[in-house]
Amino acid sequence: MRYAEVGYNLEIDLATGNIEREETDPGLIAAHLGGLGTSVKIHWDRVGPEVKAFDPGNLLIFSSGLLNATPAYSANRTVVTFVSPQTDLLAYPMMGGFWSAELKHAGYDKVILSGKSPDWIYIWIDDGKVELRDASHLLGRGAVETQTLIQEELGDRNIQVAAIGPAGENRVFTASIEQGRSSASRLGGGAVMGDKKVKAIAVRGSKDVYLARGAEFMNHMKAVTEYVNFRNANPIPDVMTILSGIGSPQEMVHTDEKWHTENFMWGNARTRRREFWTDEISDLWASRQHAAIKRLISCYNCPQHCGALISYGDTPRYMAKCFGKLTYAMAAYVDDLDFSWRILRQATEYGVDSFSTPQILAFAVELKEAGILTDADFEGCPEDNEGRFFWLLEKVAKREGIGDVLADGVYYAARAIGNGAEEFDHNTIKKHEQLPLKLGTLDPLYFLMYSTNEKISITQIEGNWPQAAFPSREQRETFVKDWPQLPEETWKEWLLEWEIRGEKAIPYWPTPDISAKIVDWMEMLHNIDDALCICAGMASFCLKPPYHIHNYHLLISAAAGVDMSEEDVKKIANRNRNLHRAYNNRRGMTRADEKPPEDHWKRRFPELEEELLTTYYAHKGWTYDGIPTRERLEELDLKYVADDLEQRGILHHG
Amino acid sequence: MAKVTKKVKRIKIDADKCNGCRGCEIICSAYHATPRYSTINPARSRIRVITNRLEDIWLPVFAGEYTAAECLGRDVYVIDGKEYDECGFCRAVCPSRDLFKDPDSGLPLKCDMCEGEEIPQCVQWCLNDVLVYEEREEEVDEEFEITMAEAGVDSLINQYGLDKVADMVARRRKDR
Structure with a gap:
């Protein structure tokens, strides 16, 4: 009997279509807990440093964690791991939603994808049974609409679907994996999924997940519940509203955005707008937000309200959360949330990260203004700020024209464009766009x-x-x-x-x-x-x-x-x-x-x-160069890691 | 007929407040597991949140009575422009759908208001006050309580007819 975890991973070799149900080592809980911990171990064991993001050897792992599907509030994340096309390092974006608990109820802790599928497929995990199904009819479809189409095709609205949009299909480095109201966005998981020709993973399960000492667990949860209620009733004083509560930033609840709008650097992490939050803006934005939000929603087993169902005028419905509300409008210098709700829907369907992508679009605008990109690069692009962003977003998502080079992110685009463009790459760390803050x-x-x-x-x-x-x-x-x-x-x-x-x-x-x-x-x-x-x-x-x-x-x-x-x-x-x-x-x-x-x-x-x-x-017990020492690794029972690093000449003996 | 006082237990469902987390399903399945809290499985829950996210439908529904036959017709409600699922508000465990059937045995599940607990678990677990427990007392005509044995005999009569059951009982008596 396995407790909390299921004890089986689903291994799919996409090249051959071979599907295996692999029992995992029960000792892994004591060694790595689960989730990111056990996934990193799999990458260490199986994906060597020579493997690049778009090599068949790159594994794409969708993992639940040790406490998903237990009554622990907010244990609903899915962690996706892969070698990132942007950083060439092991990335682990995560998404909330409902997918990982469903996976456990279907009988698996992780889905491990290796190789590349010859044809576009989606994966259907139905209570332990697994099918690789044709996805050619879903190509070009948005990440949100794909979820609905698959649910309709399989005849069950309770199927949880993680899908990529056109950006993932086109291996855009900021391509996200979308699921319900959530997404695993950073560092190109959607691009790796697209490279493997997997449009979506659909899952439905009705198996038990076991607790070893259930009554004791619930007793601890009673204390957690009391504290959740206490914190919801008692916001922390003397800190800004957004930091006063629990849950991820309640961006769909709060309308006061004075702090973000006036303290972050907008455009391509460039301009601080100190007098932005006027009474007029405050009223307009509050009314736009109330007009857009149909309902505040949460992820699986979470009492908070971090997400929302967006129903805004003629814009087809979608779900949103967090900071994307601000990033496109502020990066485009459009002072109206009306634009946010419209372009965010488009971005969600394309399936792109709403942190990095707006900065990439603003970077392109800056290069145009600096004369580094030309009229020819922007041929057909509308002149106004809104139209320009919609146009650029489409070019990036489809890798058309100038969008092709921009789709590799600011770092690589700057170097490919050259002619001084590198100077405009001023907000990346390890080749990845960061929050637009300059202090x-x-x-x-x-x-x-x-x-x-x-x-x-x-x-x-x-x-x-x-x-x-x-x-x-x-x-x-x-x-x-x-x-x-x-x-x-x-x-x-x-x-x-x-x-x-x-x-x-x-x-x-x-x-x-x-x-x-x-x-x-x-x-x-x-x-x-x-x-x-x-x-x-x-x-x-x-x-x-x-x-x-x-x-x-x-x-x-x-x-x-x-x-x-x-x-x-x-x-x-x-x-x-x-x-x-x-x-x-x-x-x-x-x-x-x-x-x-x-x-x-x-x-x-x-x-x-x-x-x-x-x-x-x-x-941390690392060398001057930031490499874990043998002593530290051995303390942590990672002798095999020390041996490997020494063998490769990364760690020097003594 | 004599009047007696009956306790009516009620759960008020304010569906507009539901954030769709399905915590009620989790706690229900855990509470009704044997041993208690040993397993979690929303498929065994006696409350389900009927969900159609993009249509703004999150509707908690409790498992009601088992019925051997489905209705002669189906209903579809449209309220405030939202079209709910066919039979969406119905609590019955019925042959027309999979709802409220144990995934292994297929046996019907029924909400028992967590009998023995002061407040049903789903109500306690819902921190958004979607589910509110209420109790009231009503004066009703005294009824003869049907025992398990009587219910069993009734069910045999329903299936085989009174005569057959009477014959069977007579034969058994003779045999003894």
């Missing part, structure tokens, strides 16, 4: 998070530590008073001492040593969530969340029947992170790659930055 003084915590994490996307590293110091001592005391999530009581002092200005302010406070500890803690929480497939919005991504380092082990032990202490869970998360890091090191990633864009902060401190990086590496 004043270097922040030590953010410097480390931007530079070092395997996620390569800041929003899914930060979370539990406040983004900035509180102005008054009183506010700090209020904040730390009720903070059970913190690993050690003594850490409260670091926050109490943290000032807005002076010696105990950024860039010198938190000190490199403290910064390393705080960042290590925050990313560990994300690594645990990603192994359990719990939404970061209820754990690692928000202040004072219901799930934290002091209760994860209780839930894991009761669910899986594998008894773990807090220290055991920390060790597993550390093991998973080091394995992922070693995997990326094996692909060539080193210290030289770990740097934020030069203009990310106006005031930089090169010596301090070097010290921060070195201190953090030392804290």
Whole structure:
């Protein structure tokens, strides 16, 4: 009997059509938990550093986590792993929705796709039975409409479908995998799926998932429920609205966007619009948002309302969440949410990431204004900001004309276009577009998070530590008073001492040593969530969340029947992170790659930055170059990794 | 006939508040598992959220009575411009559909209001107050409670007819 996990993976060799149901090693829970942890292990074992994103040897793994389909709130993420066409590193975008629990009820923990299909197919997993079905009639169809078409074709609206749109078919590097109200968007999972000629994976299941000690598990969930209710009733004071609650940012609920619109850099991460949020804009945007949102919705087994059904005028319906509400309009300098709701629908059907894609489109506009791209490149493009963005989006999604080169993302497009275009690539890290933020003084915590994490996307590293110091001592005391999530009581002092200005302010406070500890803690929480497939919005991504380092082990032990202490869970998360890091090191990633864009902060401190990086590496047990040491790897039972890195000359003996 | 007081249990469903999470299905299946909370499977749940996302339909429906035969006709409701599924509001476990049948045995499932609990589990688990439990007392005519044995005999009579059952009982009596 297997508990919490199902104990079987579905292996599909797309080249031959061979389908296997593979039993997994029960010991993997104690070693890697599940989700991202066990997926990284599979990539380590089976995909060598010579394999590129569009090689048949690149695996595309859709994974549930250890707690999906259990009664744990918000355990609904699906983690998709693959070598990214954009970074050439192991990417792991995640989506919420309903897919992963359904997969477990269908009898599988993971779907592992290898090779490439000769013809376009979709995969139909029906309670353990698996079919590869012709998808030629779905080609060119949107990612949302494909989901509906497959449900209709198979005659069941309760089938959960993860699908790509035309952007994925055309291997656009920002192509997403869409599912219900969610998407796995970053780093080109949709492109890899398209390269394998898999249009969609449909799943339906009615099998049991077992809890080892169900009553005990529910008892722990009672405490979690009480805290969820408490946090929903008591938003955190003295922080901006968007950070005050739990769940992922409640962008569909809140209409006040003063902070985002005035503090982020818009266009191609270029312009800060300090006086943007006028009364007039505030009224207009609120009315547009209320007109668009038909209903606030959640993912599987989650009490929050992070998503929405969008029903806006003549625009066909779709579902939206989070930050995409702002990114297209602000990148295009269109000061009206009306544009957002229309273009977001188009972008969702094409199936593209709404973080990177608007920046790519704005980058093209900048190059045109600078005379680097020409009228010939923009032939047929409307003159107005809205029309231009719709036109560019279509070109990118279909890889037509100038869209073909833009579809590889800002980094590669800049180098392919040349003629000074490289200067306009000013917001990428490890070749990937980042949040459009440009700030004043270097922040030590953010410097480390931007530079070092395997996620390569800041929003899914930060979370539990406040983004900035509180102005008054009183506010700090209020904040730390009720903070059970913190690993050690003594850490409260670091926050109490943290000032807005002076010696105990950024860039010198938190000190490199403290910064390393705080960042290590925050990313560990994300690594645990990603192994359990719990939404970061209820754990690692928000202040004072219901799930934290002091209760994860209780839930894991009761669910899986594998008894773990807090220290055991920390060790597993550390093991998973080091394995992922070693995997990326094996692909060539080193210290030289770990740097934020030069203009990310106006005031930089090169010596301090070097010290921060070195201190953090030392804290992690890594070499000066950011490679895990043999000692650290052996502590984490990863001797085989140390041997491999040494053999390849990446880690030097002694 | 004498009057007695009867407790009427009711779950008020405010479908407009439903965020579609299906937590009610999860907790229902876990609660009714043996041992309690040992398995999770929405397919065994006695409440299902009938969902048609793009049509803005999220409708929690509780499992009602088993019926051996389907209706002579079907119904389709359109409310506020939204067309609900055929028989969408019906709670019956009926041959016309798979709803509320145990996935392994095919046996009918029925909501028992989590008998023995103060409040049904789905109500407790729904943090968005879509499901609200209410109790009231009603004066009703006293009824003779039908025992399990009587229900069994009734069912035999329904299937084979009174005469056949009477003959059978007579034979058994003779045999003894």
